[in-house]
Amino acid sequence: MINPSANGWIKKFFLENESNYKDYNNDLLTFYHDVRTSGFIYGYVIRINLINETDTSELSSEEVTKIALLNSLFSLYKIVTKSDDQSVFIEKAISFYTYLHQKGNSIFAKSNPNLEECIATRIQTNENIFAKNFSHIITNALLFMDILAFKKYLELEENPITYLKSVEESTIVLVSNALSIKENPTQYDTLLIKLFENSLRYTKFTSKKFEKSKFGKFDSIIEILYLLDIAAMAMWSDDELSTVEKAYLYSLCTELHIVDFEYKISLDSIDAYIKKYKKEIPYFNYSNPVKHFYDQSNKNVTKLITRNAKRLTKELRESKELVFLLAKSTTSDLSKDEKKKVKKQLLDICKSIPSLTIFLLPGGSLLLPILIKYIPQLLPSAFNENLEE
Template sequence: MINPSASGWIDKFFGTLSGRLPQYENSHAFYRAIRDTGFIYGHVAKFKNLDAKETGNWTVEEVTKVALLNGLYDAYRLITKTQDTTGFIARATAFYTEMHPESFVLLKKVLPSSPPSYQLENLLDERIKTNDNIISRNFSHILTNALLFMDVLAFRQFLIVGELPQKYLKKLEETVVTIVNLALNSKQDKTQYDDLLIKLFESSVRYTKLSHISVESLDEAGFDYFESKSEKNYLLDVAAMAIWSDGQAQQSEIDFLHSLNQKLGLREEAARESLDSYNAFIKHNKKHIPFFNYSNPVKHFYDHASQSVINLIIRNKNRLIKELGNNGELMLLLTHSTHRSLNDKEKKKVKKQLLEICKTVPSLTIFLLPGGSLLLPLLIKFIPQLLPSALNENLEEEDTL
C-alpha cells in the first residue's frame, strides 16, 4: 500500500503503474482525462491508474499530492514520448527548484544519500502547503487545489522550452484572475460574494494582484499567448467554475462563456460541454464534498469564517480590551466615530492600528495572513460589543473601513 505521507512513496507509486498508464493522442485528450478525475475542479474523485482500495484512507492533502504528481508525469510522457521515471523525477525537481527561490533550502533537508525521488517528495509536500492560510482552511480545498493545474501547464512549457518560463506563469495567473473577474462582472445581479470570490482567487495565486489588472473586456485579454488545447480548455473551465459560484448560471453569464469560447478559438460546443461537465461533476460528487451542499458556497465560506472570527474574538476578549485601552489614539478615533463619520484617512488609521494590535495577540494573527484582511471588517464590526456602552452606540455601522 502507498502512504503518501511516508518517505519513499513516489518510488512505490511508480512501482504500481506497470500496465496502468493511459495513452493520450494529443494535449486535448490529456486534458479531458485529467478533468474527468476532478483534479481541474480541485477535488479528485478518482484515479485512472490506482484502485479505490489503495486511496480510500488518504487525506485530502495526500490525494491532491498524488494527483499533482500524476498530472506532472502524464505531461512528461505526453511531451517526451517516454515513460522514464528517473528522467521525470530529475526534470520535475529542476522545475520546482526554479519555481521556488527557497527550494534549495528545502532540498537541504533531504540527506545527500537519499534517492532523487525523496527530493521531489519534499518539494511536493511544500507545494501542497503553500496556501495553508485562513482562506484555504475555511474556503475548503476546492479553490486553491483547482489552481494547482497551472503547475502542470507550466511544467509542460518547462519541458518544451527547456527552462522555467517565468513570464508564462505570470501571464497564466493574470489571465485566470482576469477571466474570473470578467465572468463575475457578466452577472446581471451581482452580490458582495462575487467580489469576495475574486479576492479569494487573488489570495491563492503567486504573482497577480487584481489592482494591477486593467483588462475590461475579452478583446483585451491577449489569448493569443496560449496555443495548446489544454491551456484554452482550462481557461474556459475556470470561467465555468466562476459562473457556477452561486449554484446557477444567468443567461448573461452563459453568453459570456460562449464569447470566451469563441475568443479562445475552441470548437463551438466546447462552452456548453465545459458547463455541463462541471454540473455533472458536482451532481455525482456533491455528497462527498460538504462545500457544495450550500446554495451559495462563497456565502457559506463567509458565514463560516465569520463564526470562526467571532469565536476567536470572544476567547481573546480581555486581552483585546486591554490592548484597545492602551492605544489612546485608536480609542479617541473610536470615540469620535460615535458622533460623526470618520474620513478616509481616519478609517485607514483605525484599520492600521487594529492590525498592529492583532500582532500582539497570537490568536488574532490570522488577520495578518494572506487573505486575512478580507475578514478584518468582522473584527471592526464586533468591537462595539467589547467597549463600554457610552462608546458603542454608533460604532456598529463602522464596518466598511
Template sequence: MINPSAYGWIDKFFIEQQPADQPVLTNEESFYLQTRATGFIFGHIVSFNTIPAIPIANRLPEEISKIGMLNTLYQMYCLTKQDTNETNFIKEAVAFYNLLTPKGFNPLQKMLPTSSDSSKLEKIIHDRVQTNEDLFSKNFSHVITNALLFVDVLAFKKHLEKGSLPDKYFNRIEAIVTSVVSLSLKSKTGISVHDDLLQKLFESSVRYNKFSDKGIVTIDDLDLSYLSNDLEKFYLIDLAGISLWSDEKVENEERYFLFKLGEKLNIPETFIKGSIDFINDFIVKYKNEIPYFNNSNPVKNFYDHTTESVQILIRRNKNRLVKELSESKELMQLLAKSTRRELDKEEKKKIKTQLLDICKTVPSLTIFLLPGGSLLLPILIKFIPQLLPSSFNENEDRE
C-alpha cells in the same frame, strides 16, 4: 496503502501502480478531459485517473492533492515525451522545479545533497499543494485547496518541450487566469452566495500576482495573445464556467460570455457546450463536498474539518493504536471507565499524557505533537472507545 504524509510515498506509488505498463495518451484534449473528470482542474479532486484505481476514502485533503499532483505531472510527462519511465520523469520534474524561485519557495534550501530524486520531489510537491495562506487562516477557512495546481502542469509541459521555461510564465498565466475569473464574476446576472468564497479560493492560490481585474471591463479588454496551446485555453474556459455557475444553471447572458470567450480563444463551440454540461453535472453531484459552495461559521468549519481529520487518522492506525493501548494497563482501565462514567479532571489529564506518548510511536498521529496539538486530544478521546475490544463497551454486550 500509499501514505503521502510519510517518507517514500512516491516510490511506493510507482511500485503499486506500475504505470509504465499502461498505454500512453497521444491526444492533448483526451488528457485534459480525463484530468478534468478527476476534479483536479477545479481544485477539488474526487478521483484519480489511475489503473488500478487509488481510493480517495480515508485520506486527508492534502494527501489527495499530493497524489493528484504527482499523477497529473507524470501523465503530462508521458503525453509530451511518449515515455513511461518513472525515473526519467522524476529527474525531469525535479529539474523543472529547480528552475523556479518563487517568493518563499526554494527547494534547494530544504534538501540534503544526498537525498534521492524521489524524496526531493516529495518535498517539492508538499510545498506546491499549499496555498499562500498562513496556517491559522487555513484552519478557519473553507478554502484550503490550491486551485491553480494545473498551472504547474502547463508550465511542466513547456519545460519538457523546450528544455527551459519561458520568462515569467507563471506570472503571465496567473495574471490571465485571475483577469478571466474576475471578469466572469462581474459578468454574472446575479450574485451567488458562493462568489466570495470562490474569489477567496483564487486569492489564496495565486503565488505571483494579486487577485485583481486590473481595469478589465469587457472580454475585448483581455489580452490573451500569450496563450500558445489548447490546454491553456481549455483551462480558462472551465475556470470561467465554474465562476459563472449558480443555482444549478448558467443563464443565457453567462452562456454568451463563455461563447464570446471561446471565440476570442478560437475554441470550438462543441467544447464550450461540453464544458457547461460537465461543470453543471460535477457541481450538482459534489456540491456538498466542495468547500467554496458551502458557507458556514468558520469556527464550526474548523471543528468539523479537524474532527474528520482525526477520524481518518484513527481509522488508518486502528490496529496499531489498539496494540499500543493494550500494553498500557492504567490507560486501558481509564478508557474502560470512560465508557461507563464521566472521568474526573485528574483522570483525563493522565489519559492525555499517556495518549501523547502513544502518538509518538504512530507517525500518522504526529499532528497531536505539534504546538497546540493537545487541544485535539479530547476529539481523539471521543472516538477511542470505538476502537476498543467489545468487552470494554457494555453497550456491545448482548448476553
C-alpha cells in the same frame, strides 16, 4: 496502501502502478478531459486517473491531491517526451520546481531537494502548520497551472516562471470579468474569490474589470480549455446562466477558437461536478468556520485512526490505566489529575505512531476528544469489562 504523508511514497506509487497508467497515445485532449472529470481543474480531486482506480477513502484531500499532481505531471511527461523513464521524469520535475522556487523557499536552499518535498510545497496554500491540516482551503485551486508550465518547460527547456505568471494573470482577467458581469451574485462568488486569493502565487487578485483581454499567446488545447473552465467555474450558478453570462462565455470561446462542442462539455462538466460534490468541496462549507473546523478535523482524524487502527489498538490494550480512565469518564467526571493522565498517555501513544504526531502539534490536543470518541469502537470488549467493574 500509499501514504503520501510519509517519505518514500513516490517510489511506492511507481512500483504499485507499473502497468496501471493510462495510455493517452499522445492525445492532450483526452488527457485534459480525464483531468477535468477527476476534479483536479476545480481544486478538489475526487479520483486518480489510472486504469484501475486507487482507493483514496482513507486519504486526506491533501494526500489525494499530491498523488493526482504526481500522476498528472508524469502523464504529461509521457505525452510530451514520448518516454516513460521514471528517473528522468523525476529529475526534470525537480529541475522544474527548482526554477519556480529559486527564492524564498527553505527546501530549495538545500543542494538536493526531492520531488516529494517539491509537491508538498505546491499543494499547500496556508502558511500556518495547524491551518495547513484543517483550513477551509487546503489545496491550490490553480494547481493545473503547474501542469501547463511543466509542458512548456519540457518543450523549451527554459525557466517557466514568466510563462506561469502570464497564465496566472490571464486567469485573473477571466475571473474578474466573469464576476463583474454576473447578474445574480451569490455566496459562491465570495467563496470563489477566497479560493483564488489563497491560490495565487505571483500576482494579486483584483475585482477590477478588464476592458480587453488578449489570449492569442495561448494555443495549446489544454491551455485554452483550462481558461474556459476557469471562466465557467466563476460563472457557475445553481440556476441556468443568463443571456449576458452565456454571451460572455461564448465570446471567450470565439477568442480562444474553441468549438461549440467543447464549450458545451465545459459547462455541463462544472455543473455536474459541483452539484454532485458540493457537500464535500471545502470552499462551499465556510459559512460557519467553527463547525467547519470541527467537521474537517473529524474527517481527518477519522482517516488517521482508520489507517492506524491495528497499531492504535495494540498500544491502547497495553495501557490498562488509560483504558480504565476512559471507561470511567463515560459514567462519571474525571478529576483534574485523571484528566491530565488521560491527555499525557494519549499523547504518548500518538508519539509512538508517526501518522498520529499531528496531535503533538500546537493546538493538537484540541483534537483528542475526537480520538477518544472512536476508542470505544477500537476496544469494545475492554470498555465493556471496565464498565462492568
